Amino acid sequence: xxxxxPKESLIETACRSGVWDEAACTHLATCADCQELVLVAxxxxxxxxxxxxxxxxxxxxxxxxxxxxxxxxxxxxxxxRRWMRWFYLAAGSVFxxxxxxxxxxxxxxxxxxxxxxxxxxxxxxASNGGKxxxxxxxxxxxxxxxxxxxxxxxxxxxxxxxxxxxxTKD
Amino acid sequence: MDExxxxxxxxxxxxxxxxxxxxxxxxxxxxxxxxxxxxxxLLRSRVTAxxxxxxxxxxxxxxxxxxxxxxxxxxxxxxxxxEARQMAPETLVDPTQDFAMAQAFQKLTLxxxxxxxxxxxxxxxxxxxxxxxxxxxxxxxVLLFRARRKLAQLLQLEEVTVPKEKP
Numbered sequence: 001x002x003x004x005x006p007k008e009s010l011i012e013t014a015c016r017s018g019v020w021d022e023a024a025c026t027h028l029a030t031c032a033d034c035q036e037l038v039l040v041a042x043x044x045x046x047x048x049x050x051x052x053x054x055x056x057x058x059x060x061x062x063x064x065x066x067x068x069x070x071x072x073x074x075x076x077x078x079x080x081r082r083w084m085r086w087f088y089l090a091a092g093s094v095f096x097x098x099x100x101x102x103x104x105x106x107x108x109x110x111x112x113x114x115x116x117x118x119x120x121x122x123x124x125x126a127s128n129g130g131k132x133x134x135x136x137x138x139x140x141x142x143x144x145x146x147x148x149x150x151x152x153x154x155x156x157x158x159x160x161x162x163x164x165x166x167x168t169k170d
Numbered sequence: 171m172d173e174x175x176x177x178x179x180x181x182x183x184x185x186x187x188x189x190x191x192x193x194x195x196x197x198x199x200x201x202x203x204x205x206x207x208x209x210x211x212l213l214r215s216r217v218t219a220x221x222x223x224x225x226x227x228x229x230x231x232x233x234x235x236x237x238x239x240x241x242x243x244x245x246x247x248x249x250x251x252x253e254a255r256q257m258a259p260e261t262l263v264d265p266t267q268d269f270a271m272a273q274a275f276q277k278l279t280l281x282x283x284x285x286x287x288x289x290x291x292x293x294x295x296x297x298x299x300x301x302x303x304x305x306x307x308x309x310x311x312v313l314l315f316r317a318r319r320k321l322a323q324l325l326q327l328e329e330v331t332v333p334k335e336k337p
Binding site: 004 | 173176177180181184185188192193198199201202205206210211213214216241267271272275286287289290291295314316318319321322325
């Protein structure tokens, strides 16, 4: 036969429960497929319950519990750091645009100082009372610099295998 | 699930799960690693199962997926699936026991091994097996039949004694 016996579930239930009623016994006596099922089930159970020679190295429940907790905490930390990086990047961009905008709006004054006094744009901005512009410039530098430092540290961590996230073994 | 509930669940399932992973992979060290990973994923998933039977089915599903992922990675690395590799006899079973069964089991595919193990060692119902192996419940019967037939042919099983009727 190439198809399973329609009364297979009857035999499977009897195998599982160990209770063989008359209907199951009668069918089993005449069905080769179900006889095969019983034999394979017996062999599998014998095989499955045999103790393996190498003893399992089972981790304790307490270890697994605390490891899972640690991994969860690391994941939260990682997620927070990712958001913080995006925030720094966005804030740096906003301040950069602010500084650029301020300089553009006061370009007339800045340009005069810049050309005549051979000052840098930054010094020219400062001499024209652009304290806000200077503040924006340094905030931009600080935030982008911090982001760069962070990225470099993570890259170095990846290189040396010191990931924030332990991955599963390949 | 709190720590004490998990401890009880771990106590009930760790050894059978290790045996399942060991028979699927034929590698005790790999079974150790995959078992640990399966429990960690179960805990981190924060799954809410109605009872321990569902939780156990979910754990076996994770474990089976991990074995599949492992073979897939092996396949990508080496270009072939090493699942049918032959292990040293002493790593498979106690030499005093039936070595032929261990050898025959190794010749089955991963899916066939999982099917037979879950059905006849763990005693799972077809519905539970379908959940663990991501298969349709209706196809379990046919797949199990084919796996059984293949194993019977490999073992050359012929005789059966009809059990006496029990009340």
